[in-house]
Every structure is written in structure tokens, then in C-alpha cells.
Amino acid sequence: MPTLATARFLVLAGDVLPLRKLSHISKRVPLYTSVSFLSRTDRDNGPLTLASLGLKSDFEFETTNKKRKNKFQQPEASAEVFRSKVKPVKSTGIKEVRVKNPLEIEGAPFAAKSFPELGLPPLLLERLEKEGFTVPTDVQSTAIPVILKDHDVVIQSYTGSGKTLAYLLPILSEVGPLKKKPPSGDEPGKRTDIEAVIVAPSRELGMQIFREVEKLLGPGDKKLVQQLVGGANRSRQEEALKKNKPAIVVGTPGRIAEISAAGKLHTHGCRFLVLDEVDELLSFNFRDDMHRILEHVGRKSGADPCGAKNPIARRADRQMIMVSATVPFSVIRAARSWGQDPLLVQAKSVSPIESVQPSGPVNLTGHASSSSLSSNSHTQAAVESLPPALKHYYCVTRGQHKIDTLRRCVHALDAKSVIAFMNHTKQLKDAVFKLEARGMNAAELHGDLGKLGRSTILKKFKNGEVRVLVTNELSARGLDVAECDLVVNLELPTDAVHYAHRAGRTGRLGRKGTVVTVCEEPEVFVVKKLQRQLGVPIQACEFTEGKLLVTEEKAKNEKVGL
Numbered sequence: 179m180p181t182l183a184t185a186r187f188l189v190l191a192g193d194v195l196p197l198r199k200l201s202h203i204s205k206r207v208p209l210y211t212s213v214s215f216l217s218r219t220d221r222d223n224g225p226l227t228l229a230s231l232g233l234k235s236d237f238e239f240e241t242t243n244k245k246r247k248n249k250f251q252q253p254e255a256s257a258e259v260f261r262s263k264v265k266p267v268k269s270t271g272i273k274e275v276r277v278k279n280p281l282e283i284e285g286a287p288f289a290a291k292s293f294p295e296l297g298l299p300p301l302l303l304e305r306l307e308k309e310g311f312t313v314p315t316d317v318q319s320t321a322i323p324v325i326l327k328d329h330d331v332v333i334q335s336y337t338g339s340g341k342t343l344a345y346l347l348p349i350l351s352e353v354g355p356l357k358k359k360p361p362s363g364d365e366p367g368k369r370t371d372i373e374a375v376i377v378a379p380s381r382e383l384g385m386q387i388f389r390e391v392e393k394l395l396g397p398g399d400k401k402l403v404q405q406l407v408g409g410a411n412r413s414r415q416e417e418a419l420k421k422n423k424p425a426i427v428v429g430t431p432g433r434i435a436e437i438s439a440a441g442k443l444h445t446h447g448c449r450f451l452v453l454d455e456v457d458e459l460l461s462f463n464f465r466d467d468m469h470r471i472l473e474h475v476g477r478k479s480g481a482d483p484c485g486a487k488n489p490i491a492r493r494a495d496r497q498m499i500m501v502s503a504t505v506p507f508s509v510i511r512a513a514r515s516w517g518q519d520p521l522l523v524q525a526k527s528v529s530p531i532e533s534v535q536p537s538g539p540v541n542l543t544g545h546a547s548s549s550s551l552s553s554n555s556h557t558q559a560a561v562e563s564l565p566p567a568l569k570h571y572y573c574v575t576r577g578q579h580k581i582d583t584l585r586r587c588v589h590a591l592d593a594k595s596v597i598a599f600m601n602h603t604k605q606l607k608d609a610v611f612k613l614e615a616r617g618m619n620a621a622e623l624h625g626d627l628g629k630l631g632r633s634t635i636l637k638k639f640k641n642g643e644v645r646v647l648v649t650n651e652l653s654a655r656g657l658d659v660a661e662c663d664l665v666v667n668l669e670l671p672t673d674a675v676h677y678a679h680r681a682g683r684t685g686r687l688g689r690k691g692t693v694v695t696v697c698e699e700p701e702v703f704v705v706k707k708l709q710r711q712l713g714v715p716i717q718a719c720e721f722t723e724g725k726l727l728v729t730e731e732k733a734k735n736e737k738v739g740l
């Protein structure tokens with residue numbers, strides 16, 4: 179049984195505590211190998227701050243004599259942002275030895291101008307060119323070299339900034355037919371296990387990532403990736419696993435856990451575990467399935483007698499990649515628990531997770547915020563997730579006129595591809611009925627529809643056959659429709675994080691985008707609160723004579739919003 183001597187964090191009653199603070203606890207307290215899971219409404223101790231990432235400071239940084247190589251040299255033109263002087267640790271046959279090393283964080287140029295600068299293999303570069311990807315985004319320039327150096331990472335960058343390729347490219351550099359050629363004579367043996375598991379919280383997002391991998395692998399090798407999303411035929415998925423022996427699986431937590439529990443998914447030798455939308459995957463709904471995944475993926479039972487007993491050593495066998503536009507402090511705590519010396523990778527910075535403190539919020543410009551901003555880390559997470567080019571408005575109307583307002587809004591902005599968010603399925607269906615009755619091409623997307631119905635509607639929306647997609651929280655995360663130029667909140671989101679993910683469906687990858695919240699007079703104070711929490715202006719507007727008119731703030735609204 180692992181003891182406190184070999185562990186760094188203890189997970190107790192939903193909290194993760196550094197074990198060095200628990201010296202008074204009995205020496206043989208069992209170590210939970212799982213981590214705390216958080217309900218959607220969990221509030222943390224405080225937000226991340228950009229200041230806390232202190233690029234020029236030295237950090238006291240614990241590092242491990244990893245089984246994975248610690249490759250700290252960067253390709254010359256890539257994002258060199260940290261350098262660690264890892265002292266060699268004498269091999270004792272036990273891998274848990276950790277030494278404290280100072281980590282120097284230096285300011286450096288980040289944005290690589292091209293993919294070849296990032297040290298990706300030639301075949302993958304060819305595929306990227308074929309698919310029209312020529313210049314990496316900031317988060318890709320920063321994350322790819324760090325992941326290629328085998329670090330566990332938390333990737334945080336705003337919605338639509340290209341986080342998917344930021345982790346897929348380093349994985350495909352090491353897994354599958356596009357990978358770097360091993361040195362001659364170093365040809366690995368026949369692969370039997372899955373090499374990368376990518377977990378996403380919804381079928382739609384899972385399928386989107388799956389398609390992205392398929393596309394990069396190319397038609398000849400697309401069977402090397404297998405989708406394991408819920409709602410799809412399970413026995414067909416199991417047959418495909420057996421027949422095609424894929425190297426990568428992408429799926430939802432429930433289905434992955436189910437097939438794994440049935441003994442049909444062999445992931446013990448898995449090298450990469452990706453948790454996309456990690457803050458959502460931490461929610462209570464996924465708790466049991468995520469436990470199973472974290473316990474089984476990349477755990478080489480029997481391969482290493484020390485590793486089998488020592489959770490820290492076992493963790494070293496897989497590389498954890500955690501991704502979201504919103505990274506509340508709960509994710510930082512989870513990363514500390516799951517990962518080995520994980521790094522926080524943002525668009526233009528890399529810092530040790532150890533250095534991230536739950537402290538005061540910052541605004542979008544990175545300056546310390548005013549005290550009027552909420553200090554919880556969920557709000558902070560939302561601030562950093564909004565694409566800077568988005569425009570935010572709200573329009574006050576009566577409940578019964580919301581659909582008309584939506585219609586006028588679509589015409590006034592001449593929006594071609596609109597996502598309208600609501601909270602309840604019944605109202606959502608009514609809204610579609612009313613929009614269609616008014617001649618607006620609309621469709622509904624929600625959990626009551628079967629998998630086929632959902633994918634057909636989504637396809638039609640992506641093709642432009644549907645102009646207004648009326649949906650709920652299901653589509654708020656990860657959904658990538660480049661053409662979406664307008665997001666409308668027909669009902670208010672529950673909080674700033676949900677607002678940010680909804681808003682992020684438009685304005686992707688630097689495109690223009692508009693977010694309009696349609697609300698009733700008594701709800702204006704909520705909009706004002708969102709404005710304060712997010713640190714972005716949400717202007718009052720009206721739609722008259724086919725135009726969007728920004729209106730003067732009414733005095734009483736100002737008062738309510740104080």
C-alpha cells in the first residue's frame with residue numbers, strides 16, 4: 179500500500195492537500211489514487227491570475243526522476259519558455275525519488291511562424307499542408323514543443339484558438355503512421371494496446387475530435403482511430419476495436435469506461451491520456467467513469483513491479499494532457515494530483531502548475547482587476563476564455579416577444595449562421611416551431627434527439643442548410659462551426675463560465691462574432707453582473723428598421739447593475 183512517504187498529495191473529502199502539510203497524520207494512511215470530482219456548482223478558493231504566472235521568476239519546483247525522458251531542449255525557433263536544471267538522481271530501482279530543482283522561467287519569443295519550426299515529423303507536416311494548415315496558432319506554437327518534451331500539461335486558451343491541434347499534433351508525432359521515424363535498429367515491437375485515449379464530455383465534441391484525427395491520418399489510415407461515443411452502437415465499436423486495432427480512441431467517459439470494464443479496451447500501455455474540456459469532465463456526472471479511466475489508462479500492470487505499487491511511478495507511464503478554455507483552480511488541483519510536475523500552457527506562456535496560486539482576478543488586458551470583479555476562480559476562468567474580437571450586446575424585451583426579437587436580430591446583423599441557446603427542451607422546441615412559422619430556417623438540437631438525429635441536424639447546420647440552430651448547453655462546449663457569426667442567448671446562461679462557452683461558438687480563430695443576450699427587464703441585473711465578472715462591455719441595444727441600435731443605458735438599469 180502506498181504511504182505518505184511516497185505521495186505528494188492526499189485527496190480527502192473533495193480537497194487535495196499537499197502531504198508535506200500533513201505530517202501529523204498517521205504514517206500509513208492509504209493514498210487515494212483518485213482525485214476529487216467537483217459538481218458544476220463547485221466554487222474554489224480563488225481564481226488564477228496572470229500575475230501568478232510570473233514569467234521571470236525562479237520557482238521552487240519539484241521534479242521527478244521520470245521514466246519518460248525529460249527533454250528540455252527546444253527546437254531553436256520554437257517557444258522556449260522554461261529551462262529546468264534537473265539534477266541526476268541516483269537510480270535506486272525505485273522511481274519515486276523527487277528532488278527539488280529551481281526552474282527558470284524566461285521571457286521568450288513564442289509564435290513559431292510555421293509548423294516545421296515546431297519539430298513535427300515530415301509526414302505530418304505534409305498532411306497539415308494538404309489540409310491547409312500552414313501557420314500554427316499561438317497556443318499551438320507554445321504547447322506543441324512542451325508536449326513533445328513529454329510534459330504533463332494543462333492547456334488553457336480562449337475558445338476557438340486551436341487547442342485541439344495543439345494536442346493532436348504532438349500525439350500524431352509519436353503515434354501512428356505519421357510519427358517520427360525511430361532511430362534505425364530501434365524499431366518497436368508489435369503494438370497491441372491503444373496508445374492514446376482522448377476523452378470529451380459530449381458525443382458531438384467526441385465525434386468532432388475523431389473526425390479531425392481521421393482527417394489528419396488520411397483515408398488510408400483512418401481506421402487507426404476509433405470513436406467510442408455514447409449513443410452509437412456499442413457492439414460495432416467493440417468489433418472495430420478487435421478488427422482494426424486502432425492506436426487512438428476518442429470517446430465520451432461513459433462509453434470508454436463501459437467498454438474498458440467489459441475487458442474490450444486495452445489501455446494499460448497507453449502513452450497519452452487527453453481530457454478535453456477537463457473542467458466539465460470533473461463534474462459530478464462523470465465521476466465514476468472518470469475514476470475508471472484514470473485508474474486504467476496508461477497503467478502498466480505487471481510491467482514494472484515498483485510501478486504497480488507506487489501510484490506516482492505508475493502515473494509516469496502516461497502523459498496527461500488536460501485542456502479547456504476555462505481552467506478554474508479545481509482543475510489546477512486535479513492536475514497536481516493526476517500529473518507529474520504538470521505545466522500550465524497558455525497562448526504565450528508556460529509555467530509550472532506548482533506556481534499557480536488561487537488569488538485575485540485579472541481582466542482581459544491582464545491587469546489586476548478592480549474589486550468590483552468577483553474573486554472566484556470560475557469567473558476568472560471565464561475571463562480568460564473569451565475571444566478578444568467578440569462584441570457583446572443585450573436587448574430587453576417581453577418573454578412573449580423573444581422569438582420576434584431573435585428574428586429581427588438575425589436580419590439586422592444579416593447573420594448567416596446562428597446558434598440560439600435556451601435552457602429547457604420544451605421551450606426550445608416551441609421556439610423552433612415559432613421561428614419556422616415566421617419563415618426562418620431553424621432546427622433544434624438537444625439530448626432528447628437520438629444520435630442519428632443529432633448528427634444529421636449538426637451536419638445540416640454546418641453545411642448552411644439550417645440558418646438558426648436552437649439548442650441548449652449540449653452545444654456550448656467545443657462545437658466548432660467556423661461560419662457561426664452570431665450567438666443569441668434566448669435564455670440566460672447559469673453563470674459567467676457558461677456564458678463564455680456559449681459565446682465562444684462564434685468569433686472562432688480570430689473571426690468576427692457577435693453575442694446578443696435577449697432578456698426581460700427584471701433579468702438586466704444578471705447581464706450587468708456577467709459584464710462585471712467577465713470584464714467586457716455588454717451594450718444595451720434595440721433592433722429597429724432592420725438595424726442594431728446601441729441604446730443609452732437607462733438610469734434605472736445602471737442603478738440595478740451597481
Ligand SMILES: Nc1ncnc2c1ncn2[C@@H]1O[C@H](COP(=O)(O)OP(=O)(O)OP(=O)(O)O)[C@@H](O)[C@H]1O
Nearest residue numbers: 313314315337338339340341342343503656658687
Ligand atoms: N493552425 C491553424 N490554422 C488554421 N486553422 C486552424 C489552425 N488550428 C486550428 N484551426 C481551426 O480552428 C478552429 C478552432 O479550433 P479548435 O476547435 O481546436 O478550437 P478550441 O480552442 O479547441 O475551441 P473550444 O475551446 O471552443 O473547444 C477549427 O476549425 C480548426 O480546424
